Amino acid sequence: MTSSHRIVLLAHGSSDKRWRETFEQLAAPTLQAFAGSRIAYMELASPSLEETIAEGLTENIIEYTVVPLFLAAGRHLRKDVPAMIKGLEQDHGVKIHLAPPIGENPLLGQAIKGAIALQLDQAMNPAP
C-alpha cells in the first residue's frame, strides 16, 4: 500500500469507556502493523469516520479501505455504513472501499477456538 491509501478500522462505538478500551486493544496489533492506519467509530464515540477522512485529507490521502470490526453484518453494515460512505465520498471527493466484516475471515473462528482452549487450560491449571 502506498501512503496515499489508508486503512480505517470501523467499530460501532459506545459511550462506555471500557467498551472503547477493548476495541482499542483489539485494534492495536493492526495499527502497529500498518503505517498510518486508524480506528474510527460509527456513532457514540470519536473520532467518527468523517473526522478520520478529514484528517486524512490534510495529508492528501484520498483512498481509504474501511474494515468493519464487527463479527457479522447486520443492518448497520448492510444499510447504514454504505449510506454513510456514499455521503462521505460525495462530500469529500474521496474513494472509500468497504471490506467485509472482520468476523467473516476464518482466522477469527480459529482465534475464538484458541482463546477458549487457553481459558479452559487456565481454569483447570490455575497459576500458583
Place this chain on the structure above:
Amino acid sequence: MTSSHRIVLLAHGSSDKRWRETFEQLAAPTLQAFAGSRIAYMELASPSLEETIAEGLTENIIEYTVVPLFLAAGRHLRKDVPAMIKGLEQDHGVKIHLAPPIGENPLLGQAIKGAIALQLDQAMNPAP
C-alpha cells in the same frame, strides 16, 4: 472438562439468516474442538440459552460455561446476560459461569491483524 460440563457460545442473535450463518461459521472450529459444546442466542434466534440448558439437563449436565461471542462488553453483557443467567440458575438448578467476551482475548486482535494482512495481499496480488 468432564462430560458433566458444557461450553455454550453465546451470540446476540438476529432474524437475518446470513448473520446467523456467519456466527455458525465463527463457532464451527470451537464446536468441533470441544465435545458437546453448543452455540446459543440471546434473542431473535434459536436455540435460546434456556433451550440449550434444557437440552443439557436431559443429559444430566448441570454446569455450563457461557462464552460470549461479542467483541466487547456493552449493556447486554454487563446487565442483560447476567440477569438472564441468574434466572436460569434459579429456575433450572444449574451452575452457569459467564466468561469474558471473546474479544478481550489478545488472540482476537492478532487474528484481526492477520485477516487484514491477507486481504491486502489478495487486493494487491489477485488470483489469475
